[in-house]
Amino acid sequence: xxxRLARASVTxxxxxxxxxxxxxxxxxxxxxxxxxxxxxxxYPHVPTFDNYxxxxxxxxxxxxxxxxxxxxxxxxxxxLVLGTLGAYAMARxxxxxxxxxxxGLLLLTLRIVPPVVILIPVYxxxxxxxxxxxxxxxxxxxxAFNVTFCVWMMESFFREIxxxxxxxxxxxxxxxxxxxxxxxxxxxxxxxxxTAIFAVIVTFNEFMFxxxxxxxxxxxxxxxxxxxxxxxxxxxxxxxxxxGVIGALPIVVFALLVQRHLVRGLTMGAVK
Amino acid sequence: xxPKGGILSMNPKGQILTKQRLQGAGLDLALPYLMxxxxxxxxxCVLVYPFWDGLRASVQAYRYGTAVGWAGLDNYVRLWSDDQxxxxxxxxxxxxxxxxxxxxxxxFALALFCLREFKGIRLLRTVLIIPMVITPxxxxxxxRLIYASDAGMITAxxxxxxxxxxQILGDPVNAFIGLVVLDVxxxxxxxxxxxxxxxxxxxxxxxxxxxxxxxxxxxSFVDLTLxxxxxxxxxxxxxxxxxxxxxxxxxxxxxRGGPGEATKLVSIYGYDTxxxxxxxxxxxxxxxxxxxxxxxxALTAVRLLQKEAQE
Numbered sequence: 001x002x003x004r005l006a007r008a009s010v011t012x013x014x015x016x017x018x019x020x021x022x023x024x025x026x027x028x029x030x031x032x033x034x035x036x037x038x039x040x041x042x043y044p045h046v047p048t049f050d051n052y053x054x055x056x057x058x059x060x061x062x063x064x065x066x067x068x069x070x071x072x073x074x075x076x077x078x079x080l081v082l083g084t085l086g087a088y089a090m091a092r093x094x095x096x097x098x099x100x101x102x103x104g105l106l107l108l109t110l111r112i113v114p115p116v117v118i119l120i121p122v123y124x125x126x127x128x129x130x131x132x133x134x135x136x137x138x139x140x141x142x143x144a145f146n147v148t149f150c151v152w153m154m155e156s157f158f159r160e161i162x163x164x165x166x167x168x169x170x171x172x173x174x175x176x177x178x179x180x181x182x183x184x185x186x187x188x189x190x191x192x193x194x195t196a197i198f199a200v201i202v203t204f205n206e207f208m209f210x211x212x213x214x215x216x217x218x219x220x221x222x223x224x225x226x227x228x229x230x231x232x233x234x235x236x237x238x239x240x241x242x243x244g245v246i247g248a249l250p251i252v253v254f255a256l257l258v259q260r261h262l263v264r265g266l267t268m269g270a271v272k
Numbered sequence: 273x274x275p276k277g278g279i280l281s282m283n284p285k286g287q288i289l290t291k292q293r294l295q296g297a298g299l300d301l302a303l304p305y306l307m308x309x310x311x312x313x314x315x316x317c318v319l320v321y322p323f324w325d326g327l328r329a330s331v332q333a334y335r336y337g338t339a340v341g342w343a344g345l346d347n348y349v350r351l352w353s354d355d356q357x358x359x360x361x362x363x364x365x366x367x368x369x370x371x372x373x374x375x376x377x378x379x380f381a382l383a384l385f386c387l388r389e390f391k392g393i394r395l396l397r398t399v400l401i402i403p404m405v406i407t408p409x410x411x412x413x414x415x416r417l418i419y420a421s422d423a424g425m426i427t428a429x430x431x432x433x434x435x436x437x438x439q440i441l442g443d444p445v446n447a448f449i450g451l452v453v454l455d456v457x458x459x460x461x462x463x464x465x466x467x468x469x470x471x472x473x474x475x476x477x478x479x480x481x482x483x484x485x486x487x488x489x490x491x492s493f494v495d496l497t498l499x500x501x502x503x504x505x506x507x508x509x510x511x512x513x514x515x516x517x518x519x520x521x522x523x524x525x526x527x528r529g530g531p532g533e534a535t536k537l538v539s540i541y542g543y544d545t546x547x548x549x550x551x552x553x554x555x556x557x558x559x560x561x562x563x564x565x566x567x568x569x570a571l572t573a574v575r576l577l578q579k580e581a582q583e
Contacts, residue, residue, distance in 0.1 A: 025413065223409040
């Protein structure tokens with residue numbers, strides 16, 4: 001009885017700690033700026049949706065949202081195709097000079113080193129290619145980062161699928177690639193889904209490269225657009241809170257729907 | 273069939289044996305390379321080439337964003353007499369150490385607490401997903417809204433009980449603590465999930481044997497749980513340390529490095545050096561140096577992860 005009470009109180013405490021900042025964000029987003037700075041109320045006394053409407057009518061959030069959706073969808077899709085092919089080759093073939101091991105090590109190292117290290121050269125590359133402030137510049141960058149992740153994740157999924165099934169298909173006259181496409185790929189579908197989910201979340205949330213590579217609503221993504229609201233002198237708290245809600249909502253809903261597949265990605269495959 | 277390892281795990285020598293048996297055997301030989309090539313090509317062009325380019329930029333002198341000449345190792349030498357860089361490095365190290373230590377202890381405690389199934393654990397796990405997946409920029413906004421001296425929750429609470437404005441982001445010490453608190457809020461759940469999975473995969477027999485021998489909870493924690501959890505703890509701590517070293521978004525939005533330089537991490541200082549002050553070569557040298565420090569840590573992490581993945 002006693003330990004059950006202790007569990008319940010610790011659980012509620014943690015849930016409280018996690019949710020309080022989120023409550024405050026949502027509550028602020030429903031207040032007017034006057035109520036926020038002058039009255040300091042603990043909940044919106046006069047709830048209003050003006051802040052949200054203003055984001056779309058005055059602050060280009062429609063464009064940011066479109067940019068984010070396009071860039072995320074395209075780069076994750078390409079990375080999934082390239083990553084799945086590469087991962088299968090690495091999981092199933094033994095190449096001369098242990099080539100597949102070396103490539104694996106390279107990809108994983110690139111994945112782990114903080115991206116800030118290549119921020120400047122990637123910026124210079126895009127500058128030279130004339131791809132600054134364009135979807136394509138972001139798409140190329142995100143695709144590369146996602147490929148390193150997709151290969152690493154998918155390889156471990158492929159390793160869990162028994163080889164015998166492909167062998168059987170090949171004995172029955174299937175080609176190597178045919179066996180991969182018709183037998184292994186369908187079996188790997190849950191793994192592909194888990195990889196895609198994680199890649200979508202990371203890509204949608206990315207800020208640093210978006211900050212360096214985009215400058216106008218033409219290509220700015222949601223996090224990048226949200227950061228434009230932060231002024232040096234006075235801050236439009238109400239808009240900022242509303243932008244926070246809009247920026248976080250799709251990803252949180254998405255993540256909660258698919259939470260079972262998330263943990264493996266978050267822990268780089270260390271936890272299954 | 274091939275008795276030594278099946279068709280699919282054969283080495284190049286074994287391929288002659290099965291070649292005639294498979295359709296399209298010629299294409300099959302090239303298949304692994306065809307499958308790997310696109311992924312490797314993208315990574316080489318977009319990630320590896322820039323690495324090399326960054327190295328090259330770090331030994332050149334830049335003026336207004338264009339290279340004007342060879343600088344040798346000047347940029348690297350300059351780093352160690354640049355007070356701002358040394359300060360940024362020191363802030364980063366303190367931030368990473370504090371945040372990761374607190375996250376590890378809290379995450380471990382929570383994981384031990386949740387080891388036995390109980391009602392409400394599913395709610396807890398669901399709720400703990402949220403901080404990790406919220407856009408980091410929005411996490412920073414969350415905490416700005418809590419800390420802000422005019423609109424913040426802390427000030428609102430203090431006013432509600434009759435106090436005045438509370439300064440957090442305007443005060444060097446408080447701002448730094450505020451940043452650590454943000455990171456702890458955002459990433460303790462990850463520690464918790466990794467360590468819980470680790471705890472759940474431990475064998476049960478040693479614990480039962482210890483209980484039979486009359487060992488208390490504390491004894492079996494120190495003598496059994498801790499040593500057996502060492503590899504998982506190591507992975508979790510190394511991964512988190514590397515990640516924390518690259519922290520950028522949250523600081524950029526929360527404090528932009530201020531007040532003064534109290535929260536100016538290396539990533540922020542490097543960004544400013546490159547994009548605000550246009551000292552591309554010097555900033556590159558800085559990132560190469562930081563990259564090397566982290567690479568050393570990363571290689572350790574990679575070894576651990578690969579060992580774990582093969583088990």
